[in-house]
Amino acid sequence: MLTGYGYIALFLILAVAFAVGTAVIPIGLKRLKVIPSNPSAVKQDIFECGIPTIGKTWVQFNFRYYYYALVFLTIDVLVLFLYPWAVDLRSLGYPGLWAVLVLIAIIVIGYLYAWKKKALEWK
Amino acid sequence: MEIDQLKDIVTEADRAEGETIEAFKRRSLEPYPDPDEWLENNVITTNIDKLLNWARRSTIFPVVCFPACCAFEYIASNASRFDLSRFGMEIIRASPRQADLMITAGTLTWKLAPAVRRIYDQMAEPRWVIAMGACGISGGIFRSSYNVVPGYNRVVPVDVYVPGCPPRPEALIYGINLLQKKIARMHTKIEIPRPPMPGRMAAGK
């Protein structure tokens, strides 16, 4: 019964090995001086189409896009949670339905609040 | 308030750009020597070098440096008929951070020279330059003009020169093959970092 999990374990090892490998190999090569690294002021500077930047770039700019992204994120995560429920719908029966409805109600309240506060209008 | 504050920042930037161009023009009177130090010392390339050089020459990504007419011969060689991706040059990278090769497709003017030098400096080592077209090699048909830099090697060290005005896509591909042969003979000295021995470290400093 346990053999089923063997493959997952193997896959886990491979994934971790790959992740750590891609992080460690460049550092190792840099230590071994294989990757040439001679940093200079211009190289660290901002690349803006070949011209030094004008004025200061750390400015406060309009916030509206961020609201939009947040509302999208909440609804997206909601859909993520609906997915396992939808797969096993029949056996969960009505108790499952009530639980999901509670979850959806919470998200919809938040959405209505954002809607009323005009977060979605593109000023 | 911010708009006119920006206005004089912008005029200030224009004046500063004018000065950098003048300074750049005074500085670059001699062409850079072509980098070929790895060709003289006919050093044996170890199999680590073979691996490294194979990896480096198989995928060379060019940076966007398209001033003039050669740009469209370059795009034609990138398009489906002459398909540069057969040589690992998959896409044209817009930012020098992700590029290894600068193909200078077009005439270089003094106003553009500092920007080209800045792009070259911001590219990660190891980096190479192909001077494409007669304007890239020697200023070409516009050499006698008051505003044309006579050749890219006044601004950046050039590895391969591809003549032609504009060079045919086959000529450009031959130039890239030459560059790949050149990369295949590179040799990188690998230094194993010795752990600092406590006794000898003081003496060694």
Added chain:
Amino acid sequence: MTLRTEPFVINFGPFHPSSHGVFRIRFTLDGEVVVDAEPVFGYLHRGIEKLAEERTYTGVIPLTDRLDYISSMNNNLGYVLAVEKLAGITVPERAQYLRVILAELQRVAAHLISVGAFINECGAFFTPFLYMFREREKIVDLLEMVSGQRLLYNFMRVGGFNQDIPEEFLPAARKIIAKLPAHIDEYDRLLMENEVLLARTKGVGILPKETAISIGAAGPVLRGCGVNWDIRKADPYCVYDRMQFDIPTGTVGDCYDRYRVRVEEMRQSVRIVKQALEALPGGPVKAANVPQILRPPVGEAYARIEAPKGELGFYLVSDGGIAPYRCHIRAPSLINLSALRDMVIGWKLQDAVVTFGSIDITMGEVDR
């Protein structure tokens, strides 16, 4: 408590994938909305007008190739017509028909690039661009068969052509001209009702008709606003008055209208080439007794043609010497660019890039 936002300046600089060459716009942005757009020129200024004063009249022809380097046959035609007007040379029939054929083929090739680049900026990453390059390669093969060069032809001479076209040019041209409309229709079906393209270009970057006329815009930018002005009909040169074709014009003057005008112009150009190929007469291709070193009489002349970008004119002044005393080039791209500011201010940055793509400039002609 409203948050205070500050505008900042961003460089749509010389090295940018969608800047159509080394063109730089200094956008002042408030968040995403463009507050001010100041174009910066000169990154490709090679001083062609100064160089033209040092070369003989025939030596200037390769310089005119490098003006609008994706339609170099049209540049040659414009310059050569100006010199012929200055020197009073009449060109034989066959050469005039050949000039119309080559100029219209070059117009299709140039429009293929400009439409492909424009759609590439609307987000279709390189797929239509590579399709259109496939067609352009066919046309470039034709022009290479005639002149030996792929991009900058230097083929037209004062008084006609130096050598006639090879025999295999006509059948090859007929074969390609027969296939071209099908390909253009294929792209059109792919793109005309594509809702992404409609959303990105319909009603974006509107240029009102009066501003376009006051600015002196030309070509698809002017015809996109509904002005029915095409030099081939208004002031016909070569044998355009014997050709039947109509001039597509837009209605509102937004990016979609300019795109439609360019696609329609491609179809009209194919129609012209077909008529010109049938009516191609025999005879010499070069006017008799045109001296090797041309010395036109003292005076001045202005000749203009309908280049893919607009009205391309050459103003030549001659002092009787072997070199032009002054050669001014009326560059349609530069004058269309003065319409950029009021088409872009107030729109978002993404729309500004699409509008700039729809004006469709070539830097060789802007900076000369």
Added chain:
Amino acid sequence: MTVTLSGNDLARTIGARLPQAVVEANDRWVLVRRESIAQFANFLKNTPELSFDYLNYVTAVDYHDYFELVYQFTALKDNRQVVVKTRCPRNDATVPSITPVYRGADLQEREVFDLMGIKFEGHPNLKRIFLWEGFQGYPLRKDYL
């Protein structure tokens, strides 16, 4: 065919309103006094029967002891065009700008200023267009080597 309005009858029509504007006229172009080029352009554009609403180009030619500015206007509706010239001496090369009347002249006048060194009064933003700020001299002049 685009009909080139001959300079003589243009001089007659404009002469009534701007008496001392026209200096010389022949069948191809009209030479206008330097100071009145702006009003001349205004008349060309706004008088109903002339209505030259399209500016083809603005350029300058260096004739060693004076500069000659050449303007070409077109009336789009009835396909007529006219060439207007004006001259300014080499030492004080200033000409009134026609950008307030024709917006298309904006970049072209900046180009003439940048390459030929002729200043345009009344131009909204007269700066060098092709060359950089600190460039010495004006390249298109005959004495610029």
